[in-house]
Amino acid sequence: MRSTLLMGNEAFAWAALEAGVNVVAGYPGTPSSELVETVAKLHAAGVAHDVYVEWSDNEKAALELLVGASASGARGLFTCKQMGLNVAADALLSANYVGVRGGLVLFVADDPGPISSQTEQDTRRFANFAKVPVLDPWNPESGADMMRHAFEVSETWHTPVIVRPTTRVNHASTFFDVPSETHARPVPEGGFEKDPKWVIFPRRSYAAHGEINDRLHEIASEEAAGSFNPLYAYAGEECAPADAGAAPLGIVCGGVSGAYAREAIEMLIARGAQLPAFDFLQVGTPFPFPVRRARAFAAGKTDVLVFEELDHVIEDDLLMLAGRDKLSYRVHGKLDGSTLARGENSVEDCARRIARFLGVTDALPEEPAPDPAAPQAPARPPVLCAGCPHRGAFYAVKRALRGKKNVLCGDIGCYTLGNAKPLEAVDTCLCMGAGITMAQGVAVAEPGTKAVAFIGDSTFFASGMTGVANAVYNQHDITIVVLDNSTTAMTGGQPHPGIGRTLMGPVSDPIRIEAVLEGLGVTCIEHANPLYLKESLAAARRAVDFEGPSALIFRSPCTQIVRPEPRAVVDDDACVGCRVCVEAIGCPAMTMSADGSKMIVDAATCYGCGLCVDVCQHGAISAAVRTEGRVPFAGKAGE
Amino acid sequence: MLNVLIAGIGGQGSVLAAKILAAAAQARGWKVRTAETIGMAQRGGNVTSHVRMGDAGEEVHAPLIARGTADCIVALEPGEAVRALPYLAPDGLLVCARTAIPSVETTLSGEPYEAEPLLAYLEGAAPHFLAVDEAAICEEVGSRKVANLVMLASAVAASNGTSFGLRGAIGTDELVRAMEACVKPAFVALNRAAIDTAIARVGAPSVN
Ligand code: SF4
Numbered sequence: 001m002r003s004t005l006l007m008g009n010e011a012f013a014w015a016a017l018e019a020g021v022n023v024v025a026g027y028p029g030t031p032s033s034e035l036v037e038t039v040a041k042l043h044a045a046g047v048a049h050d051v052y053v054e055w056s057d058n059e060k061a062a063l064e065l066l067v068g069a070s071a072s073g074a075r076g077l078f079t080c081k082q083m084g085l086n087v088a089a090d091a092l093l094s095a096n097y098v099g100v101r102g103g104l105v106l107f108v109a110d111d112p113g114p115i116s117s118q119t120e121q122d123t124r125r126f127a128n129f130a131k132v133p134v135l136d137p138w139n140p141e142s143g144a145d146m147m148r149h150a151f152e153v154s155e156t157w158h159t160p161v162i163v164r165p166t167t168r169v170n171h172a173s174t175f176f177d178v179p180s181e182t183h184a185r186p187v188p189e190g191g192f193e194k195d196p197k198w199v200i201f202p203r204r205s206y207a208a209h210g211e212i213n214d215r216l217h218e219i220a221s222e223e224a225a226g227s228f229n230p231l232y233a234y235a236g237e238e239c240a241p242a243d244a245g246a247a248p249l250g251i252v253c254g255g256v257s258g259a260y261a262r263e264a265i266e267m268l269i270a271r272g273a274q275l276p277a278f279d280f281l282q283v284g285t286p287f288p289f290p291v292r293r294a295r296a297f298a299a300g301k302t303d304v305l306v307f308e309e310l311d312h313v314i315e316d317d318l319l320m321l322a323g324r325d326k327l328s329y330r331v332h333g334k335l336d337g338s339t340l341a342r343g344e345n346s347v348e349d350c351a352r353r354i355a356r357f358l359g360v361t362d363a364l365p366e367e368p369a370p371d372p373a374a375p376q377a378p379a380r381p382p383v384l385c386a387g388c389p390h391r392g393a394f395y396a397v398k399r400a401l402r403g404k405k406n407v408l409c410g411d412i413g414c415y416t417l418g419n420a421k422p423l424e425a426v427d428t429c430l431c432m433g434a435g436i437t438m439a440q441g442v443a444v445a446e447p448g449t450k451a452v453a454f455i456g457d458s459t460f461f462a463s464g465m466t467g468v469a470n471a472v473y474n475q476h477d478i479t480i481v482v483l484d485n486s487t488t489a490m491t492g493g494q495p496h497p498g499i500g501r502t503l504m505g506p507v508s509d510p511i512r513i514e515a516v517l518e519g520l521g522v523t524c525i526e527h528a529n530p531l532y533l534k535e536s537l538a539a540a541r542r543a544v545d546f547e548g549p550s551a552l553i554f555r556s557p558c559t560q561i562v563r564p565e566p567r568a569v570v571d572d573d574a575c576v577g578c579r580v581c582v583e584a585i586g587c588p589a590m591t592m593s594a595d596g597s598k599m600i601v602d603a604a605t606c607y608g609c610g611l612c613v614d615v616c617q618h619g620a621i622s623a624a625v626r627t628e629g630r631v632p633f634a635g636k637a638g639e
Numbered sequence: 640m641l642n643v644l645i646a647g648i649g650g651q652g653s654v655l656a657a658k659i660l661a662a663a664a665q666a667r668g669w670k671v672r673t674a675e676t677i678g679m680a681q682r683g684g685n686v687t688s689h690v691r692m693g694d695a696g697e698e699v700h701a702p703l704i705a706r707g708t709a710d711c712i713v714a715l716e717p718g719e720a721v722r723a724l725p726y727l728a729p730d731g732l733l734v735c736a737r738t739a740i741p742s743v744e745t746t747l748s749g750e751p752y753e754a755e756p757l758l759a760y761l762e763g764a765a766p767h768f769l770a771v772d773e774a775a776i777c778e779e780v781g782s783r784k785v786a787n788l789v790m791l792a793s794a795v796a797a798s799n800g801t802s803f804g805l806r807g808a809i810g811t812d813e814l815v816r817a818m819e820a821c822v823k824p825a826f827v828a829l830n831r832a833a834i835d836t837a838i839a840r841v842g843a844p845s846v847n
């Protein structure tokens with residue numbers, strides 16, 4: 001054992017490996033991605049033995065693969081972010097009815113805020129809907145314990161189990177003791193056993209529903225007695241574990257809010273607050289709700305304050321308990337406006353609300369008055385990197401569409417950032433793969449409008465292909481622009497089916513996007529290197545002018561996977577300071593001199609892609625790749 | 640509790656700086672938690688790393704620093720220091736890099752984006768303040784990539800023998816050892832040079 005700083009997601013990976021997981025599969029998505037990568041890294045380093053790990057084509061593929069592995073007796077771990085579970089929902093709901101053999105754990109990361117997601121959906125609710133137990137950690141340590149426990153629960157009760165951390169648990173780090181190596185548990189002798197139970201039929205489902213109801217009941221009462229729903233009694237400055245509540249006031253927390261609330265309580269104590277006695281319950285197993293534990297806590301309560309992020313899940317259950325047991329406590333939370341109805345909680349916010357709840361507002365620190373003299377911090381939203389190939393692609397397509405009414409349907413990935421100024425090339429973004437199909441809706445509704453869909457290479461394989469088939473089948477007049485940068489850039493550069501590599505090593509033949517498009521019946525397929533404006537513009541015009549479904553593949557690597565080319569240079573004598581370059585493509589390496597008379601390329605930021613050379617009408621910019629006549633980044637693969 | 644907030648721009652290496660600080664604290668046997676902004680924000684957006692150390696042997700619950708409770712802010716860019724300032728504790732130390740880095744938005748706005756007015760404001764607003772000419776130190780060392788270590792080392796040096804900032808809790812030798820444990824062997828010498836040069840510059844700190 002050695003002590004190592006692990007990010008929550010790394011700790012979850014170690015815990016699963018220690019639990020002997022055989023198969024790990026998922027689809028990347030912030031804040032979940034590092035788990036799979038950690039397993040792959042430890043496997044490649046010869047630390048994690050006998051484990052199989054893959055990035056699947058999408059979440060549904062990953063979960064179905066794991067249900068198969070589980071049926072063969074293997075322990076399986078699925079990973080995704082909250083919306084990924086929507087994609088895998090079909091498999092999950094049925095798998096729960098069929099039941100599992102080898103432990104099947106779903107690691108689903110929620111994203112309160114949201115910080116990098118489209119929705120604030122709550123996987124605890126999803127678990128309730130799917131009738132699958134869910135564990136909700138409040139820090140990486142509790143999460144690692146829950147991960148190990150989840151495999152046991154899964155195998156004991158033949159149920160999938162969800163472990164649901166949130167961003168602040170996924171991406172928080174602390175020190176862990178890790179073993180020198182891990183071993184997957186051997187798959188049972190004989191593997192898959194043929195049995196009618198693996199085939200879902202209405203009659204079987206009716207019986208299974210009864211089993212599900214029974215096991216949820218049992219799991220609720222077991223977890224109520226377990227360590228994941230800790231109860232503490234606070235008296236004065238003391239906080240001690242307790243078996244039952246005693247005070248009339250109580251605070252109940254889910255997830256990382258528990259850490260915020262405890263910190264807030266300590267802050268109030270440190271500031272001299274004389275707190276009345278109260279009880280504190282952390283609900284780590286929100287579904288099935290640990291009713292017995294909650295009942296023990298609720299005894300004698302008059303008022304309960306609930307902190308949880310996303311939905312009012314615990315709050316609902318406490319209200320239900322009050323109704324069922326005819327208890328007279330009041331529940332304060334999201335529903336009555338006592339806590340934040342959306343977004344993240346925080347120590348500061350918990351402190352204010354707890355101080356009010358416990359009647360110690362005197363102990364709150366004074367809110368500093370905003371300083372009118374304070375300068376504005378610069379707006380600094382995320383942007384496409386310097387040298388990013390998407391910049392040229394967006395710019396060329398927009399130029400090709402000048403004067404034509406158009407709708408630009410974007411998708412999920414770095415290229416969503418194409419919505420920002422000055423490109424403003426993303427009019428819609430919905431969910432994975434939706435750009436291609438939304439464009440078809442636009443084309444049907446307003447035939448004169450050019451409907452263009454942008455999709456990245458990874459998203460294309462994950463959920464773009466059915467949309468292409470639909471466009472060809474129904475002959476929709478759209479242009480599909482594939483931004484092929486040879487990686488899954490947004491989430492940190494994962495391989496995908498179009499790349500000749502998996503997490504377990506090289507593969508012989510990557511799937512060619514052209515071949516897929518051709519196979520699906522797209523007849524107009526254009527190509528361009530997006531770092532060259534002229535050829536991109538010409539290709540974009542041909543694709544857009546084509547009647548019927550057309551495709552345009554822009555191909556140049558993500559800057560994150562290649563080394564930079566020599567930087568671009570501005571000829572100060574030629575530059576007239578017209579700002580055309582800055583306002584056309586907005587590369588972060590380009591700024592204007594203090595007096596605004598010249599454009600300046602920042603040497604450290606510039607990636608030498610050469611795109612700006614084509615944008616300047618005064619020939620003021622030069623780049624080595626152009627003067628030397630080389631294709632940018634060819635043969636510059638990073639480590 | 641010792642709270643250090645590292646504020647910068649995606650790609651500046653705030654995460655590594657946080658890791659190094661965490662390793663130094665762990666070597667002291669303290670409970671440590673760190674948290675990062677990861678994901679979309681990394682693409683050139685503003686990022687923060689939170690490092691929370693139980694320097695009195697206490698438990699650390701939350702991964703994030705509350706506003707008004709950062710003992711030390713290490714800002715890798717002046718505009719980011721302005722953004723992070725509400726986190727600074729009433730007796731906190733702000734160590735700030737001198738080089739302003741424009742964003743696409745500031746460039747598009749057409750208004751000049753300069754360090755001086757920001758630094759002038761920060762100097763008056765922060766209880767304890769040190770501006771570091773990180774670009775000069777980086778140039779001396781020969782790499783712009785080590786600004787994170789330059790700034791972290793400056794914060795350690797500026798806190799030496801004081802009761803604010805890092806309160807002298809982490810020595811420069813401890814910082815060096817933690818760095819050696821956290822960076823690839825090939826980069827140890829470069830980062831060592833960054834630390835040494837920064838400390839030599841801050842040396843007798845003129846922190847007000
Ligand atoms: S580099 Fe060219 S486009 Fe940019 S400001 Fe100068 S003259 Fe104008």
Ligand code: SF4
Binds near residue numbers: 387388568609611612
């Ligand atoms: S060559 Fe021009 S467009 Fe490309 S990264 Fe450098 S400044 Fe930006």
